[in-house]
Amino acid sequence: MCVPEYGPVLVSGRFEPEERERIRAAAAGAPVEFVERPGDRADLLGSATVIAGTLSGEELAAASAVRWIHSWAAGVNADLAGGLDEHPATLTSSAGNGAIPLAEHAMMLMLMLNRDAARWARAQADHRWERFQHGELNGLTCGIIGLGHSGLDLAAKARAFHMRVVGVRRRTDRPSPGVDAVYAPEDLHRMLGEADFVVVTAPDTPATEHLVGEAEFRAMKESAFVVVVSRGGIVDDRALLRALTEGWIAGAGLDAHGEEPLPGASPFWDLPQVIVTPHNGATTAATRRRGVDIFVDNLERHVQGRPLANVVDKSAGY
Missing domain, CATH: 3.40.50.720 (NAD(P)-binding Rossmann-like Domain)
Known part of the structure; x- marks a missing residue:
């Protein structure tokens, strides 16, 4: 299977080699590009159908093909602040990882x-x-x-x-x-x-x-x-x-x-x-691993046409 309407999967953040392989395997043949921030590959923003990471308002405006955006955070305040609350793309979060x-x-x-x-x-x-x-x-x-x-x-x-x-x-x-x-x-x-x-x-x-x-x-x-x-x-x-x-x-x-x-x-x-304490309560290696698990599971769901987990109600803010 391939991601519907085949397009790049743009994944922001830093990942271990094993994590990159898991994400590529979940994409089931769709091209996956790893970047520090979504804006680092401006040439792909317009064609990416899936983006993992927080987009600025300018980056979101350029992402004309995106249908699903995943936030690495449990709380999506920063994501919605960029105008995503009015964007048609589905937003999922990492809620539960911490x-x-x-x-x-x-x-x-x-x-x-x-x-x-x-x-x-x-x-x-x-x-x-x-x-x-x-x-x-x-x-x-x-x-x-x-x-x-x-x-x-x-x-x-x-x-x-x-x-x-x-x-x-x-x-x-x-x-x-x-x-x-x-x-x-x-x-x-x-x-x-x-x-x-x-x-x-x-x-x-x-x-x-x-x-x-x-x-x-x-x-x-x-x-x-x-x-x-x-x-x-x-x-x-x-x-x-x-x-x-x-x-x-x-x-x-x-x-x-x-x-x-x-x-x-x-x-x-x-x-x-x-x-x-300095907003440090969930800063654990396991929190990060669970966040990757959530995205990998959802990427598999997306490829298989199954409902996504952790879908954000944009009107409610979570």
């Missing part, structure tokens, strides 16, 4: 906040033996905003720590294994009031921008923590800073930030009840 390490990162931040691990780190730096009574996750409630790949993986991990799990998702009719109660977006405040940890795993879309602001922080317990591992911008940073400095909530673990890299002058760096 779900496991993101959930692990969220659990790490929850444990560190719950046990005040920074206090041990300070004592170790001072060579000081300091024992103190700390918390445990057992019996606490983990509230998850976004029950997609990362959210559901986190639910399973939180349940393993004997936590109660509640969550908010747009489609409450979809299965949510490991979640004790699923709330619709309009019931967000109810969920926030129950949670000891509020973990943001949702994608950054027009519907989730600044979803968590002053009213939401005031709906949380004063003893609760917020953890952000998916995308910045879902939490209103100014509202979060006020919530932290005025004691509306107990603390935060932040891997995703409204502005990245987080500026050196940001007050979040120095708040004692905040843990900052």
